[in-house]
Amino acid sequence: MNExxxxxxxxxxxxxxxxxxxxxxxxxxxxxxxxxxxxRRLYEEEENNKVSVISAQIxxxxxxxxxRVEEVVEFAGRMGYKRIGIATCxxxxxESRILARILRKNGFEVYGAVCKIGS
Numbered sequence: 530m531n532e533x534x535x536x537x538x539x540x541x542x543x544x545x546x547x548x549x550x551x552x553x554x555x556x557x558x559x560x561x562x563x564x565x566x567x568x569r570r571l572y573e574e575e576e577n578n579k580v581s582v583i584s585a586q587i588x589x590x591x592x593x594x595x596x597r598v599e600e601v602v603e604f605a606g607r608m609g610y611k612r613i614g615i616a617t618c619x620x621x622x623x624e625s626r627i628l629a630r631i632l633r634k635n636g637f638e639v640y641g642a643v644c645k646i647g648s
Contacts, residue, residue: 583607598628602635615641 534554543549544557551558571577587595587604595603605613613632617625622643629639 579608598631602632602637605632605637606635610637612638612640615639616644617641618644 534552535556539552539555541549541552543551543555572581583604587600587607591600591603601613615625615628625641625643629641632639
């Protein structure tokens with residue numbers, strides 16, 4: 530199988546440390562200044578800016594204090610979201626049911642879809 534590699538295949542993470550060589554398949558090395566500027570401008574759009582500001586606030590306030598689920602609940606609440614969707618693998622349906630119960634107890638309307646939907 531000849532599959533393209535991406536960030537999930539990287540064990541170097543030079544994008545974070547910047548003290549090593551990037552792997553051949555790294556997307557960072559192909560990023561032009563024009564593309565980077567285009568992405569930077571996207572952060573100026575109202576909804577994108579709100580997402581990045583609230584995400585940064587939550588990381589600042591709750592990093593290593595809250596679980597990821599608690600962070601999601603906090604983020605969704607601050608964003609004003611009422612409905613949350615869970616896309617999951619059939620193999621993780623039990624965990625997704627637990628997550629759905631937690632989200633519902635926190636006032637969210639939850640919808641889920643599994644990888645085998647539509648068979």
